[in-house]
Amino acid sequence: MINIVLFGKPGAGKGTQAEFLKEKYNLVHLSTGDIFRANMKAGTELGNMAKAIIERGDLVPDEITTNMLIDAVNENPDAKGFLFDGYPRTNGQAEALDAFLESKGTEVTATIALEADDNILVARLLERGKTSGRPDDQDESKIRNRYQEYNEKTAPLIDYYTNQNKFYPVNGIGEIADITERLSAVIDQLEPKQVWK
Numbered sequence: 001m002i003n004i005v006l007f008g009k010p011g012a013g014k015g016t017q018a019e020f021l022k023e024k025y026n027l028v029h030l031s032t033g034d035i036f037r038a039n040m041k042a043g044t045e046l047g048n049m050a051k052a053i054i055e056r057g058d059l060v061p062d063e064i065t066t067n068m069l070i071d072a073v074n075e076n077p078d079a080k081g082f083l084f085d086g087y088p089r090t091n092g093q094a095e096a097l098d099a100f101l102e103s104k105g106t107e108v109t110a111t112i113a114l115e116a117d118d119n120i121l122v123a124r125l126l127e128r129g130k131t132s133g134r135p136d137d138q139d140e141s142k143i144r145n146r147y148q149e150y151n152e153k154t155a156p157l158i159d160y161y162t163n164q165n166k167f168y169p170v171n172g173i174g175e176i177a178d179i180t181e182r183l184s185a186v187i188d189q190l191e192p193k194q195v196w197k
């Protein structure tokens with residue numbers, strides 16, 4: 001089983017790349033942002049609780065997010081591996097993910113980061129906001145708030161995974177297919193480390 005954390009700032013291209021990688025490596029793609037948006041659209045209790053937080057560009061509390069992620073993993077008992085997109089985003093989430101995967105007899109195989117300059121990413125998000133319908137993409141101050149959340153709470157995970165020898169930075173600027181190749185080059189040299197117990 002390989003479990004990949006796709007890491008990067010908002011707009012770095014995690015969702016776009018995940019669409020290619022999940023097919024290529026037969027992984028279940030779990031995007032916490034997508035799961036929250038599906039819940040908001042369906043008007044579930046979880047969606048209603050998270051809506052205002054997400055629209056401000058803040059992070060949803062760890063406990064809510066982690067419980068949702070664990071449920072999503074458990075809904076896929078036959079998975080050959082997972083592609084985590086947008087999770088973990090805090091140290092607490094990374095620790096919770098490690099403990100949960102360990103309880104399943106597996107682990108994060110690698111964290112692959114799509115790297116790009118903030119100014120390019122903000123411009124990209126504002127462009128995406130014209131068609132995505134996402135309120136958090138349409139206002140530069142909300143986008144800047146998401147970057148502040150990233151810098152304060154998510155960037156420390158670079159050290160967290162580097163200390164575990166699992167952090168692989170990749171240049172996230174270029175043609176989509178070229179970036180998929182760069183990510184694949186990392187994945188192809190990973191040994192599948194664990195299987196479900």
Ligand code: AMP
Nearest residue numbers: 032033054058059060065086087088089
């Ligand atoms: P994304 O689609 O990954 O950009 O996520 C959109 C929004 O959902 C984020 O700005 C957060 O408000 C919320 N969100 C998604 N994933 C997480 C997470 N792992 N922890 C906390 N909040 C999250």
